[in-house]
Amino acid sequence: MIKTGIVGGTGYTGVELLRLLAMHPQAELQAITSRAEAGTPVADIFPNLRGHVDIAFSDPNDASLTDCDVVFFATPNGIAMQHAPALLEAGVKVIDLAADFRFKDAALWEQWYGMTHACPELLAEAVYGLPEINREAVRDARLIGNAGCYPTAVELGFMPLIENSLIDLERLVADCKSGASGAGRSATVGLLMSEINESVKAYGVQGHRHLPEIRQVLTSLAAQPVGLTFVPHLMPMTRGIHATLYATLKNTDVDLQALFEQRYRNEAFVDILPAGSHPETRTVRGGNNCRIAVHRPQDGDTVVVLSVIDNLVKGAAGQAVQNMNIMFGEDEKAGLDGVALLP
Amino acid sequence: MIKTGIVGGTGYTGVELLRLLAMHPQAELQAITSRAEAGTPVADIFPNLRGHVDIAFSDPNDASLTDCDVVFFATPNGIAMQHAPALLEAGVKVIDLAADFRFKDAALWEQWYGMTHACPELLAEAVYGLPEINREAVRDARLIGNAGCYPTAVELGFMPLIENSLIDLERLVADCKSGASGAGRSATVGLLMSEINESVKAYGVQGHRHLPEIRQVLTSLAAQPVGLTFVPHLMPMTRGIHATLYATLKNTDVDLQALFEQRYRNEAFVDILPAGSHPETRTVRGGNNCRIAVHRPQDGDTVVVLSVIDNLVKGAAGQAVQNMNIMFGEDEKAGLDGVALLP
Amino acid sequence: MIKTGIVGGTGYTGVELLRLLAMHPQAELQAITSRAEAGTPVADIFPNLRGHVDIAFSDPNDASLTDCDVVFFATPNGIAMQHAPALLEAGVKVIDLAADFRFKDAALWEQWYGMTHACPELLAEAVYGLPEINREAVRDARLIGNAGCYPTAVELGFMPLIENSLIDLERLVADCKSGASGAGRSATVGLLMSEINESVKAYGVQGHRHLPEIRQVLTSLAAQPVGLTFVPHLMPMTRGIHATLYATLKNTDVDLQALFEQRYRNEAFVDILPAGSHPETRTVRGGNNCRIAVHRPQDGDTVVVLSVIDNLVKGAAGQAVQNMNIMFGEDEKAGLDGVALLP
């Protein structure tokens, strides 16, 4: 059994991680910390866990996280970097669900996240936790910067096109739609039911933190600079991301459907839908899947990729468990074979 | 492995049954029938099942349901009664998720369902499929009339009070709230997003078909007639039932909290919340649980019971699987230990 | 033109009051105060008002509210009572949308609201602002305690039955469902989209502040004590209240439909639906109407009244404008003749 710990489990990625670990046949939850909720049984805050998770939150200072095999950070940006060095030194593997270890360039991270990085020396070693790109590196990693939610949907959608040099890299567009859980469980007027329900809006058009993350990954795939316009939108729903990707094909003779199917034929969690399909976010609700459809409208030279994930699963907690499975030599699908909940 | 078949799997209870059976360690799906969709892969209609359910719908005439150990009817009322006798004769057990076998009194059924019953002689044998009431009978049954969704939430909430003769039986009130999936997947204007969203309404106040079903069960528990007012309401959501039950206590000296906890302490799927709690339907979304809180407002003589289920799971497909588990001597929780999806 | 002022207009009742006053032919907005938002144009916070409301929030200390004919308090409980005496002395009429002036009994108010009342001597004079009960008193009032949202729906539904002594007053039940906007626009985890969406729950079963308010009014109508169980529920929607009322008839010979129609035949804002109807909250969204249907299920002795309002209009801002119209001798419907928005 893998002994797991969670730092900061009172948010939505935390409860989702708890749900997945509770159903995982090879994982065992040793400790979960929360300064604010120390002493409170986890299931008091998230009653869906009653009967499945029996432990209480413990104070970060009291928790013996060093006894764990792996510690997940389901904390805001800037927390994991303060604690990762000591845990790594104690031989504990670390998976950060926030952004502290997603960037190779500390200066870039500091510019977008507005903080000084506490351990920039670890960035070279840290592995970007998107298994479909980095499986081998994940296998050997001590430290994972779990891929972001929007980035997962966008990168998996663009990857086959970039790897095969099929598109003009100067002008990519990623128009993304997310449910409200992606913004977290913080007491903010902008996240109230009465503010979000029955409305759609874009946000962060001038620059969202997932832009440099996606750009870094696509640039690395392309081995050249990539020009990307990324516009996230807030949807009146709780879970789900729908990325709609636009690019100009350099060559329209390629069978895009076959290309995508081929690229992902061995990937358990990436599902290429039949030609002409339109994936719905509800088909991945609660599941660790990314479902993708590829279109070339009116047989022109614009390719449109539709890519959906559950932001809390393949976009966060599920991906973290997938990374853990790989790191510990388990079946990559262990604990992740639940069928998405529809309707 | 239990060989299972499903008749009529294109509705919401059908897809939920498929989801649960796909994750069940001891069940195997042999056939699923649909006249309208014969030949279509199940996962084309419900893409959440891609990678989990590989079979296609077959024509009811071609399906060899008699090879199954058990056949579930996820059909409209009036279908199972036409096919159950032949299946039973062939040694196949039958679980009807509709109402054909829920009533002991054929005339009462005919009055509320507007049809002549095709096999009233089976009603005496048929077992009302609510394990928390009828576990022993379910164990030996060939034919189950799976309890309805509203009835499950209401009956589990009233049961401890009635069994202990604590309430005035003349004037029970069950004010129930359901998500839209309870009304099924039929092309009806009244079920459109634009009709239901951002609105609440009662319906069937003059008489809903679940009224006689609940009355039959409560009367049986009480061994005397029960006067019940049942008002269902349609909520702007997909899944979930919240039953709010009102009764007058004959005796206010009883510790209701202890009574409910005691009654359900051995029930895996009934969870009595701590005193003062208010269960949320989302805490059972996708799970087979019924969560209950019991209140006596202002220490008066009115008892208020709050009871929540997922109408498609404990109110339909999950309960059917629970019944199957009991009938075949499996662990009652097999395939039903998934954690509810929150948020 | 009536010169109006608003204290505290950054909440949902505030923006609704602004919307209604902006369309009112005889009202003019002089000032709106908010300490937190002083200097910010109102339309910056509520962009739906762009082009309709041009003024900015002013600091409460700077606002010359004494120049107004009437000042509305769209503030939390406990604010209006601190400022009303000075305004009244200056000849300004006051309409409080919170609860400070709804109770006749200061001790009862203090018990439920947990504060010492700042001006209990005004409670005798203050008029409970529900025109259908108190129209004449409203006409002559200087100070209005605008009726609460749940109380409006419940009181209008029970009133004809109580006025005609038709029901057993010992055991009334009001099972109420509200959208999230009724809980206000405060940064609270419990009000987040991801907490409320796709879920239903009861709250405050042990005692909600609207219970004593409703009890006071029903007791006054009945001229004797009334036993009421009131259970509010939070719905996954923004606007709307649906009250489902249960009572035992002392006499089943009365034509309830005719009684309700007769009682409200001269009321512009109370609409009795045809027999057998089920009102939907969306039919009053944005309108100042209360729509009511009355049922006697299975011709028994239980009466069920279904009563719907928009909690922000007839349950708050619309009712406040209706009261203002009466106080200033305007057409009671002035500014309130908008058709509800459906779908």
Place this chain on the structure above:
Amino acid sequence: MIKTGIVGGTGYTGVELLRLLAMHPQAELQAITSRAEAGTPVADIFPNLRGHVDIAFSDPNDASLTDCDVVFFATPNGIAMQHAPALLEAGVKVIDLAADFRFKDAALWEQWYGMTHACPELLAEAVYGLPEINREAVRDARLIGNAGCYPTAVELGFMPLIENSLIDLERLVADCKSGASGAGRSATVGLLMSEINESVKAYGVQGHRHLPEIRQVLTSLAAQPVGLTFVPHLMPMTRGIHATLYATLKNTDVDLQALFEQRYRNEAFVDILPAGSHPETRTVRGGNNCRIAVHRPQDGDTVVVLSVIDNLVKGAAGQAVQNMNIMFGEDEKAGLDGVALLP
């Protein structure tokens, strides 16, 4: 008073037209037809109209539409073209809310709508009903093809850029999000609450009927061919369209904010938000406004325009009334000055 008639008023554009006409100071509803609902009072189907609209649906054969000054067709595509010639001949003006008269090229229309056009000879005369483009032509028109919902949001967003030759016309992208009411009030499984709620999907990526409509208008504005990729998405809400538009600037020295403000400074219904804004669809719910923000992310050469409307108002019924006001010399804002409903 303008005497108005409506053909086919049982859909969502129909009820919205009724709502707006009921509040219009210069319009009077003479007749509304529906074969299916002949004899039924309009307010029985749409109870929000109770007390505002007293007439019943009449049979199309019996309705004396020729007595009207103007007849609106709120019918499916292909109906207005059958009746418009006779009405025009009788001196009645016609506003079709469907697509029969939006195209200049009958063959193009026939290709996308799959029908033979019944009166192609009227297409030259018919005026495309988007006043911000065609105000003078609308003033003199007998026959209006009211602009579509997506087209209105997209065309108003691109117009200033195209009129000023600022963008590369070869590769425009319009990523659009709509609420479910845009798909109409027809009994279809795909439009059920349980299918749409809590999910997002694209549809019609291979070719949606609004693509040629938008292309026709943009091509006309540009006086040269325009390459457009248009991807509509279905949102889990009822009302609202959010168009996110992407184009490459040929010149980044232009002050886009000033340009947009200048272009629309005399337009009552187009509101350019301050620089850096993100319009929300709820700020136009029930209002006839289009709110637009223009962005140039990271000061690059991609322009992003965010444009929101209420699909049933500025995208359908409100625009039809606006056109009527212009055609009859009324104040363009008559009956359209309602403030959008927020929250």
